[in-house]
Amino acid sequence: MRVAVVGCGAMGAAAGWRLQKRGAEVVCFDRYSPPHEIGSTHGESRVTRTAYFEGPWYVPLLKETFGMWRELEAESKQQLLTPTGLLMIGAPDSEAVVASQAAANEHGLEVKVLDASELRRRYPGHTVGDGEIAVFDPQAGFLRVEAIVSAMTRELNVRRNTKVTGVDPKSDGVEVSTAQGSEMFDAAVIATGPWMTELVPFLPLKVERQVLVWLAIQSGADWFSPERFPVWIREATPQGDVYGLPTLDGLSIKLARHHGGETVDPATVRRTATDADLDPLRLFVTKYLHGVTRHVTRSSVCLYTNTPDRHFAIGLHPESERVAIVSACSGHGFKFAPVVGDIAADLVLEGGTRRDISRLALQRFT
Ligand SMILES: Cc1cc2nc3c(=O)[nH]c(=O)nc-3n(C[C@H](O)[C@H](O)[C@H](O)COP(=O)(O)OP(=O)(O)OC[C@H]3O[C@@H](n4cnc5c(N)ncnc54)[C@H](O)[C@@H]3O)c2cc1C
Incomplete structure (x- = not known):
């Protein structure tokens, strides 16, 4: 079967990788x-x-991804997933702390609850209030995002800088149009991320601008390495949820707010960070981290593509069983990429999937 994959970010790259492994002839298109x-x-x-x-319904999908990351690591001969564990820090009755324990209980995951004094002892980088606790998720870690896309696309036919202007189902296939002309495929996967509504206008998606920032570590603060500093998510006032990672360069740590950004159009979004973006995170480190300065060494603007309920939108196009639609973002999709790619392959190769994706169905928007 010949399959066009439109968009080659995390989801398109993963779909192409899984489709090709399962015997399809794949052509990926990307406008960049x-x-x-x-x-x-x-x-x-x-x-x-x-x-x-x-x-909790995401947990079975997540469990599948760990073996798939190892598979991609073996194929590309590099480390892509670094296990560090994760600290979910907040008040004992906060939504994320309670819901992460509930998901762990429902699926028999081993998590550990740490009180404020244990947290301070083990992780001196965090400033912890007496009333705070953390749920420690030992399986968690971080993924190398660009290296993963490169690994997934290593053996794929990627038509770069080629914008797809139409994906039109016909009785005998799917016509994919670009400025260079039209081409027939047996099936197509649309994974165009923040540009999704150009080709799939019925999805009620909103694109949110998000700023990532790297802040310099104070000299002598040696507790931010991946071996000593788990990835973390923390409820903060007034910033809302903030997350961060251990240092990868020995000089800085990356952190960002989760949501709270402005709604934008990917064609016109401001692509540089301003003080209005950076100040809430500078304020955050002053209050919540020890050993991190307010000095910004790097920043980057990235886009969340949100559904109204912040769950993914995945399924076959309501008007064609030859076209799968994959919008897996709302700010939390990357970790699912390999299994989402495999689901896209299930949909176009088999017409359905054995995985339970009922909560992610397109029907909630049609
Ligand atoms: C700041 C930030 C932090 C995040 N942190 C996490 C995290 O810690 N953990 C986690 O699990 N998830 C996280 N996410 C979410 C995760 O990164 C996304 O879910 C994922 O990257 C979405 O990938 P995508 O393929 O849908 O979109 P994209 O990566 O945007 O890919 C879409 C691709 O389609 C191409 N394209 C668009 N239109 C066309 C067209 N007409 N023709 C051809 N090509 C086209 C684009 O060029 C692009 O390459 C984060 C996201 C952001 C922005």
Whole structure:
């Protein structure tokens, strides 16, 4: 079967990788040259975790990804997933703390609850209030985002800098149009991230601008290495949820707010960070981290593509069983990329999937 994959960020690259492994002849199209910094799949690292506060129904999908990351690591001969564990820090009754424990209980995941004094003792980089606790998810870690897209696309036929202007199902296949002309395929996967509504206008997606920032570590602060500093998510006032990762360069750590950004159009979004973006994170480190300065060494603008309920939108096009649609973002999709890619392959090769994706169905928007 000949399959066109439209969009080659995390989801398109993963779909292409899985489709080709399963015997399809794959052509990927991307309007830029992936991995690039214009969509949602850049910025060095992504968090993965298992005690999933966004919904326990994601856990079986997450469990599948770990073997698939190892498979991709073996194929590309490099480390892509670094296990560090994750600290979900907050008040004991906060939504994320409660929901991550509930997801762990429902799926028999081993998590550990740490009180404030244990947290301070083990992780001196965090400033912890007496009333705070953390849920430690030992399976969690971080993923190398650009290296993963490169590994997934290593053996794929990628037509770079080629914008797809139409994906039109016909009785005998799917016509994919670009400025160079039209071409017939047996099936197509649309994974165009923040540009999704150009080709799939019925999805009620909103694109949100998000700023990533790297802040310099104070000299002598040696507790931020991946061996000593798990990835973390923390409820902060007034910033809302903030997350961060260990240092990868020995000089800085990356952190960002989760949501709270402005709604934008990917064609016109401001691509540089301003003080209005950076100040809330500078304020955050002053209050919540020891040994990190307010000095910004690097920043990057990235795009979340949000559904109204912040769960993914995945399924066959309501008007054609030859076309799969994959919008897996809302700010938390990357960790699912390999299994989402395999689901896209299930949909176009087999017409359905054995995985339970009922909560992610397109029908909620049609
Ligand atoms: C700042 C930030 C932090 C995040 N942190 C995490 C995290 O820690 N953990 C986690 O799991 N997830 C995280 N996410 C979410 C995750 O990164 C996204 O879910 C994922 O990258 C989405 O990938 P995508 O393929 O859907 O979109 P994209 O990567 O944007 O890919 C879409 C591709 O389609 C191409 N394209 C668009 N239109 C066309 C067209 N007409 N023709 C051809 N090509 C086209 C684009 O050029 C692009 O390459 C984060 C996202 C951001 C922005």
